[in-house]
Amino acid sequence: MDAPAHGAVTIGRWALVSVLARSFFLQGSFSTKYRQNLGFAFCMDPIGRRLWTDDEDLRLFRIRHAEDFNANPFMVTLVLGAVAKMEESYRAGTHTESDIRRFKKVVGSATGSVGDRLFWGALRPVTALVALGAATIWGFWGFLVFLLAYNIPHVFLRWHWLNAGYRLGTDVAGELKRRPIERTINAANIAGAVMLGFIFSAHAAHLHDGRWWLSLGVAGMLAFSVAVVKLTRSVPMMFMTTLILTLVLAMVRAGALY
C-alpha cells in the first residue's frame, strides 16, 4: 500500500538514541514462530511515534513492524537505522510498504549470517580466552577484561551501524561486505586458536608438583572427550562422562574400588 505523502519529517537524534537503547532488548520476547517480531516493533516504536502522530497511521506502522523478523541481535541496528530512513521516505511518499517489508527480510537475514560469525563465532570466544589468560595473571579481575574487551567494540559497533543504516538507507548492503569485518573474523579465529592451544598445553605440561603422569592424564582425557563428542554430538554428555571417569579414577587411586 502506498502512503499518501505527508511531507518530510526527520526523526532526530534522540529518537535514534532511544532506538539504540531499546535494541539491547530486541530478543526480550523471542519466540520460535515469530522470532524477533515483537522486539523489532518495540525498537521501532520511538520512530513511529515521531513520524506518525495520527493514531491510525501509528497502528498501521506497528502492524508493519510486528511481522516475523530475524537478525543478529548485535547487528540489528543496521537494519533499524535503514528502516527508520525508509519510513521517513514512506511518509514522504517515495517508498512503499512492500519495499520496507522486502528490505527487512533480506537485510535481516544477511546480518544474521555476518553478525553470527563476527560476534558469536569470533569475538566472544577470543575475548573469553583473553579473559581466561588474564585470570591466571590477575585472578578475579579477568572477568572485567572480558566485559571490556567484548562490550567496547560491541556497543561502539551498535551505534556506528545505527548511524550508518540511517545515513545509507537502502544502500546499506555495502556495510555488510566490508573487508574489515572479514579481516576481524579471520584475525580473531587465528588469535583464538593460538591462545587456546597455548592455554591448554601450558596447563597440561605443568608438572603438578612432580606428578608428570597427570600431564599424560590430561592428554588422555582430551582424546577420550573428543571421541565422546564425535560419537554423541553432545557436549553435556561428554562432560558427564568425563566427570564420572574422573571420580572413578579418584576412587581407584584411593583404593576404594580395588
Next chain:
Amino acid sequence: MEPYVALALLAGIVAMDTTSGPQLLVSEPIVSCTLLGCLFGDPATGVLMGSLFQLLFLGYLPLGTVRFTDGNMAAVTATGSVLVAERLGLSGPDSHAVSILVVCALGMVAGSTGLHLRSWERDLNGRRSESFHNALLAGTNVAPGVVHLTGLVLAFCKGLVMAAVFIPAGAFLCWAATHLPADIDRAALVVLPVLWGGVCAPGLLLFWFKGERRYLALGTLGGIVWTLLHTVL
C-alpha cells in the same frame, strides 16, 4: 542474608542476559561465577568454576531458534551450590574436590532443564506475540512495550526458579559428599586436573573444524616451550 539475595538476583540476570537482553554477556560463566565467588568470599572457586564452564561452552553458538543447553545457568547453579554449601558449613576442605565434580554434574542437569524451559518460554512468547498482532489487526492501537518487556520478566523469573531449585539441591549433594571417605576426596584433588582435557575438547574441536589447525599447533607448542622454560629457569 545479602549474598543469597544477590545470588538470586544474579541468577535472574544471567537467565535474562543469555538471550532476552541486554546481552552484555554478564551471563558468561567467567563473569557470573567470578562475581558469585567474590560475593561469597571465595573468588578462587568462582574463577575455577567460571573457567571450567567457559571453556566447556566456548564453541556454543546460540543462533536464532537453535536449541542449546543453558550453559550459563549450568555454571551459576554449579558455582552457587558449592559456595552456598561452604558458607552454610555443609561442606569443608575435606570434600571440596568431590563436591566440585558432583555440582558440575548437577549443573549439566540444570543446563538441560534450562533448554526445555527456554522452549516453553518461547512458546509463551509466541502466543503473546500473536495476541498483540491480532489486537492491532482488530483496530486496537496497542503499544509493544509492556507486552515485549513481559518476556524479560519471564526470563528473569525462570532464572530465579532454577536457582531456587538447583542450588539447594547442589548444596545437599555437597553435604552428602562429606560422607565419602576422606581418601577419595584427597585422591580426587590429585586427579582433578585431568578434567582440563575434557573441558578444552569442545574449544579445540571448534578451532580444528574452522581450519585453524596450524595455529592450534603453534599455540600448543608455545605453551609447552613456555612451561619448560618456566620450569628450567
